[in-house]
Amino acid sequence: MPRPRTTFHELTVGQVADRSGVAISALHFYERQGLIRSTRTASNQRRYSRDTLRRVAFIRASQNVGISLAVIREALDQLPSERTPTREDWARLSMAWRTELDARIAQLQALRNDLTDCIGCGCLSMRVCHLTNPRDVLGREGPGARRLPPARPA
Amino acid sequence: MPRPRTTFHELTVGQVADRSGVAISALHFYERQGLIRSTRTASNQRRYSRDTLRRVAFIRASQNVGISLAVIREALDQLPSERTPTREDWARLSMAWRTELDARIAQLQALRNDLTDCIGCGCLSMRVCHLTNPRDVLGREGPGARRLPPARPA
DNA sequence: GCTTGACCTCAACAGAGGTTGAGGCCAGAG
């Protein structure tokens, strides 16, 4: 079996796929979207540095809680592009991301509390505006094709 | 301006749209997907009962935290179909939904803590398996066309 | 009795997030 050669610090796309549990096609997709990067060998194969595993874990974990790839990319863009991120780099990212996560946690807890307290208690007054889209804290988010660009060149 | 007549307990689609902040087209879509229901007037216009506002608020709030419409529909299916849901009905739904929300809250907090504790402290060992897809607790979730039906009739 | 605005249906398209498949390259084992 001709497994591609790698140095210790480089991973093939297959290795990253195996270790991260993400399909190769998804890794290619993430790369096209600028979420991860690779170098190429002489024969044009991708090689990933080990911190890619962390990036992919970060991506999937964030996606799992409903954050879009665009927002995730913005966060990852804070990491240095042409150097392996250090602990400080990730710590800085963490601080920024905490805000996003805290907002979402608060939103989830509000939903849960409104369901149990408000509806559960009998008043049935789930506070609509409060829950459905507090865009002051989360900004525009959520799936769908609702947001068109303001004007498109014809 | 010929606003449609409604009784006190009935709302037109435009009224639901205005009060919920959800586009009419989205309400039609939710109805096609079985998330909300309506009766029709003699002239085929939709009329919604007031609890539809609650359903829509529930849908949007849940969507906002990354839950898919399919999962939301399953939850809403627990409400009685041919009677206005009572406090007890919503309370029952709340209890079930809490589980879903609690799991997501835990997941978010784990992500946050791993980011701040684990990466922030220097060990940099974001626990991949633990974070990316604990399918024992959340089941299969997340966007994309990854899951094809096992076999489709030709 | 016409106009107007809210509503209807149905089909087509949009954007996000991928998967699948065809066709081809490259390197190591036999």
Place this chain on the structure above:
DNA sequence: CTCTGGCCTCAACCTCTGTTGAGGTCAAGC
């Protein structure tokens, strides 16, 4: 030297969550 497994690209397709537009109905108001 050939075979094979892993990798490559590119285009097509898929699901999910809606939006847009064309064409039509109905009822209130002037």
